[in-house]
Amino acid sequence: MAIESLRNLRNLGQELFELGPKGTAFRVAWEISRHRGFRRSGHRPPENDGPQRASRDLWMAHLPFPDPIAAADAVRDRINPDALHRLLVTADRALPGEIECFGRWPARFGEPIDWHRNPLTGAQWPASTPSRFALAGRDRTGDVKLCWEVARFPHAYHMARCAAFFPETAPRFARALTRQIRDFNLANKCGYGIHWASGQEVVFRLLAWLFCADTLLTRAESNVGGLLQHAIPDFERYLKLRSM
Numbered sequence: 001m002a003i004e005s006l007r008n009l010r011n012l013g014q015e016l017f018e019l020g021p022k023g024t025a026f027r028v029a030w031e032i033s034r035h036r037g038f039r040r041s042g043h044r045p046p047e048n049d050g051p052q053r054a055s056r057d058l059w060m061a062h063l064p065f066p067d068p069i070a071a072a073d074a075v076r077d078r079i080n081p082d083a084l085h086r087l088l089v090t091a092d093r094a095l096p097g098e099i100e101c102f103g104r105w106p107a108r109f110g111e112p113i114d115w116h117r118n119p120l121t122g123a124q125w126p127a128s129t130p131s132r133f134a135l136a137g138r139d140r141t142g143d144v145k146l147c148w149e150v151a152r153f154p155h156a157y158h159m160a161r162c163a164a165f166f167p168e169t170a171p172r173f174a175r176a177l178t179r180q181i182r183d184f185n186l187a188n189k190c191g192y193g194i195h196w197a198s199g200q201e202v203v204f205r206l207l208a209w210l211f212c213a214d215t216l217l218t219r220a221e222s223n224v225g226g227l228l229q230h231a232i233p234d235f236e237r238y239l240k241l242r243s244m
Contacts, residue, residue, distance in 0.1 A: 065211070065214045065215060068160070068163070068164035068214075068215045068216070068219075069164055069167060071164065072161075072164035072165045076165065084165055084166075087158060087161060087162050087165065088162050088165075088166060088169070090155075090158050090162075091155065091158040091159045091161075091162040091169070091173060093106065094155035094158060094159060094176070095111075095172070095173075095176050096111045097109045097110045097111040097112070097113050099113075099149075099150050099154065099155050100154060100155065100158065101146070101149040101150070101154065102149060103154075107119040107120075107146070107149075107150070109150050112179070112180075112183050113150060113180060113183065113184075115127075115147065115150065115151060115183075115184060115187050115188060115195065116147060116187075116193065116194065117147070118141060118142040118143075118146055118147060119146055119147075119150075120142065120146060121141075121142050123140065123141045123142055124141070125137070125141055125144070125147060125193065125194045126193065127187060127188065127189075127192065127193045128189075128192055128193070129192065129193060130191065130192055131191055131192055131193060131194070131195075131196035131197040132197070134192070134193050134194045134196075134197045135194060135197055144194055144197075147194060147195075148194065148195070148198070148201050151184065151188075151195045151201065151205055152201065152204045152205055152208060153177075153180075153181075153205060153208035153209065153212070154208070156177055156208040156209065156211065156212035157208060157211060157212070159173035159176065159177055159212065159216060160173070160177075160211060160212040160215040160216040161215070163215070163216045163219070163220075164215060164216075170216060170219055170220045171220050173216060173220075174216055174217050174219070174220035175220075177212055177216065177217065178217065178227060181209060181227060181228075181231070182227065185230065185231050185234075190234035190237060190238055191238070191241075196238060199238075199239070199242050202235060202238055202239070206232075206235050209228060209231070210228075213227075213228055
């Protein structure tokens with residue numbers, strides 16, 4: 001069963017790679033619309049586990065990820081212990097807002113994270129400017145990719161994977177990610193600011209949230225469905241507007 005789940009995960013990764021950002025965005029929007037259609041029609045996708053899965057919500061139950069603990073155990077003997085230690089250190093550093101950017105460079109974004117501050121210069125991108133105009137000040141604010149990187153939530157992958165290899169860390173990482181996702185949604189109204197200026201960045205963020213939701217948050221955060229259900233309509237509305 002675990003082998004089959006891992007095979008499905010590899011197939012999903014290959015599919016997303018072949019679809020590219022635009023194809024992935026369409027797939028995400030289609031899946032959301034599909035499951036909303038179930039809700040409006042009164043029908044539900046088939047369930048195997050009964051009412052006890054209610055806390056995961058129906059749409060969460062269909063994410064194609066394997067059990068994280070089983071996946072970690074299956075590959076643990078192939079990973080250098082030093083690499084697992086570095087993963088733990090990287091994830092822990094993200095708790096106070098020191099995020100590993102671009103896979104190699106740690107940047108301090110603060111706690112709570114300042115989603116609009118350039119970590120090199122301290123310059124601020126405006127949060128209330130409509131997204132189609134949000135990049136106009138790049139000459140004085142600096143490279144927008146420095147802020148886009150933290151909003152991709154690369155640390156969500158670090159924390160979720162770390163919690164799979166070190167299950168005792170799951171509660172603290174789940175609390176931190178839950179808080180950061182809520183803070184992001186409060187600080188970034190849909191359609192405004194730099195974090196809604198690029199469809200690619202929006203899709204990268206959604207993929208990170210879905211991965212950490214299934215891999216970590218459903219094990220340690222009881223209201224994960226409510227957390228993401230408030231955010232996903234924004235993604236759906238944005239993707240529909242971009243496709244018009």
